[in-house]
Every structure is written in C-alpha cells, then in structure tokens.
Amino acid sequence: MAWIPNTLTISRCVFAALVLFGALNAASSAEAFKTAAGDDALRLATMEQLWHQFALLAFLSGALTDFLDGWAARQLKAESRFGVWLDPIADKLLVSLALLGLALTLRSWLIYLPAALIIARDVFITWLRTRPEASGVVAPSHLAKVKTAVEMTAIAGLMIPFALAPAPAGDGAVGNSVMAQMASAGLVVLLWAAAALSLYTASQYVRAIRKA
Template sequence: MDSVTGRGSARHSFSLPNLLTYSRIVAVPVVVGCIYAQSILQGPLWLRWVALAVFIAAAVTDFLDGYYARIWDQQSAFGRMLDPIADKLLVASCLLMLAADGIIHGWTLWAAIVILCREILVSGLREYLAGLRVSVPVTRLAKWKTTAQLVAIGFLLAGDAGDQVIPIVTPIGLALLWISALVTLYTGWDYFRAGIHHLIAEDS
C-alpha cells in the first residue's frame, strides 16, 4: 500500500502542472540575476528585456498550472502547497531587487512593504490553520490581487528600458503597485477575518 502511494505521489510531483510551477521557481534567480547585472553591475539595458521576458513566461505558468491541473484532474496537495510558494518567491524577490535598483523608492516602498508583510502574515495564518485541519480557499479577488502584482512588477522590471520606448512605463508600474497593495491589504484582511473565529475557538 505504501509503495503504491509513493509511486502516486512521485507521479503527481512530475505532472505537467507541477513542472510548470517548478519552472516559475527556476525563473526567480534568472530574473534577479538580470536585474542585478543591469542595475548593480551597470550592465546593458537589454538585460531588463530578458528579465521581463522570463518574468512574463513565469507569470503565464501561474495561470497554466492551475488550468491544466483542473482539466486533466491532476490537482494534488503538493501542487496546492507549492503554487503559492512559487508565487511569493517570484513576487518577493522581484520587489526586493526593484527596491535595490531604486525603481521602488520613497513612499512607494510602503506599497512593497504592505505586499510583503501581507504575504508573510497570510502564510503564517494558513500554516496555523492547516495544523487545525482548516482549509482557507483562495478567493477570486486574491487571484486578481496576484495578477495586479505581476502586471505592476512587469512594468517596473522594464524600467529605464521601457521608458526609452514609452516614457511613462515606470510611473504606470508605480501606480499599479499602489493599486495592487490596496487590493493586497483588503484580501489580507479577508483571509484574517475568515480564520479569526478558528483562532478564537482554539484559544477559548
């Protein structure tokens, strides 16, 4: 019985949806490396286009992994665990590099802080509730939140290279980052509100 379960788990681990999720994780050091080489090491601007292309490909896998998992009935506990981790790694690493780059600066740093703090708090809440065997499903608004974050980061990754084509690329990215931060804040409260009665019940 255990060997059959083991083979089933291994098969799910290397299903196409999970492979797409792995590729999103692999994209993280590539995007970070390109931005670091261009900004910190004063490399050529075309590195930002490479970073953007890899980032867009990674963002597309965020849609495709869930889509294929549903239509091919390949949903698994491992995939549900790994998918949000891959999203958070991609978003957090890009925000940190964009802050180091100086694209995100001044008051806009607060938008990035809100996004990062929300992701950490919700992850902690999910882990705690998982110990109580309580599942907090991902809402439609939370999916839109992730989309807003990815679009904003995409504009900001283009940065100076994008501004040479359309001068308002960076301001658009910063505006979208604030919008995504507000949506992120609301969804964070939404998750907390959904889990608060479990926390109160456990302590009482």
C-alpha cells in the same frame, strides 16, 4: 502527464530567482557605468539593458506558468495536494523577488513602501497557512487572484521601459516624455492599489479564521 502541472509550478520558483539575478546584474552594470567612459561605458550600458531584458523575460515566463499550471491540472485532471500548497507560494516568490529587483532599479520610496507592504503581507499569509486553525480556511480567494494579477501587471509594466529603451543620464528623448511619465505614474498607482488589495485580503483571511 500528471507531473506537468507541478513541474510548471516549480519552474515558477526558478524563474523568480532568475528575475532577481537579472536585476542584481543590471544594478551592478549601472553602478559601474557611473565611473566608466568610452567603450567601457557603452559596453556597460548594453549589458545593463541585456540584464533588464533577461529579468523581464524571466518574469513573463514565470507569470505564464501561473496560468498554465492551473489549466494543465484541470485538463489532465492532475490536481494534487502538493500543487495546491505550492502554487500560492510560487506566486508570492515570483512577485516578491521581482519587487526586490524593481526596488534595486528604481530606488524610490514610491516603490519601497508598497513593495515592503506586499512582501510583508505574503510572508504573513504563508506563515498563517501553517497554523492548525487556518486549515481549510486560508485558501486563495478570487480577490486574492485579482490582487496577484494587478501586482504582475504593474511589475511587468515598470520593467518594460528598462528592457526596451533605457534612457542614458541626461537624455530626455524617452525617459522624460510626458507620455512616459504618465504611464510610469499610472503603473506606480497600480502597484499601490495592489498593496492595498494585499492588506485587505489579509484582513479577510484573519476575520475568517476568527469566525471559524
């Protein structure tokens, strides 16, 4: 049973790739919808929503493994050096590919900028962990775990409307309601808060290495 935690962690990497795959296909369907008409337009709109649902389910499944792998490792007393190394990388991969998918869907600097900051920070921290001077110093902190939870909440929240009720162009019944706009604004603010936490935790790691 000791293989279960690491298998769950590896599966998170697979789910991360599936999130981006779903977002790419949804974006392709949306692009084709612009020049379609009649039955083709209806088919493409349906396919776009299905791909958004596929991406959301893949993301939620990956997020679930983030909880399950640690829980399973503790319950089975199967914590390993490989799992400790791979777990934060799997988290970063899931978040980074989901952010790329959101950027493809929303196409706004309000998403581009925090997404770029988070991804750049995660690449930097992953590289930093390979440095000899960071050995035993750069380990996931409680605040970094909170940051990951905030990222995943914001990403899932921004994905849900496209999976459940995407509004066609010119249809204001869902997408343009006041409540929907307020919810979207709140989720974007949450994503920016995650970006701020990302930069802050990165600075904490750098200071810890300098003191070591």
